[in-house]
Amino acid sequence: MESLYILIPLSVVLVFVIGLVFWWSVRSGQFDDLQGPAYRILFEDRDEAGSGDAVPPSGKPADEEKK
Incomplete structure (x- = not known):
């Protein structure tokens, strides 16, 4: 019973x-x-994929594929 005198105020705080x-x-x-x-x-x-620096799956840069 005496522990309730500590636990109830402690729980309120x-x-x-x-x-x-x-x-x-x-x-x-x-x-x-x-x-x-x-x-x-x-x-x-x-956002990173649209920067133009990505290498296509063929392994060649995009400007070399167009040639």
């Missing part, structure tokens, strides 16, 4: 701290864009 951390994260914009990073990971290679 812990809930208060967790609430403050959650409030801070919402106010600082941590949850603004949840889907953007996932799509950025998927489509990041597309």
Whole structure:
């Protein structure tokens, strides 16, 4: 029974701290864009492939294939 005198106030303080951390994260914009990073990971290679420096599957640079 005596342990409840410690555990109940400790749990109330812990809930208060967790609430403050959650409030801070919402106010600082941590949850603004949840889907953007996932799509950025998927489509990041597309920018590199369009640069023109990529070697085609034949192994020759693109300007030599046109000759």
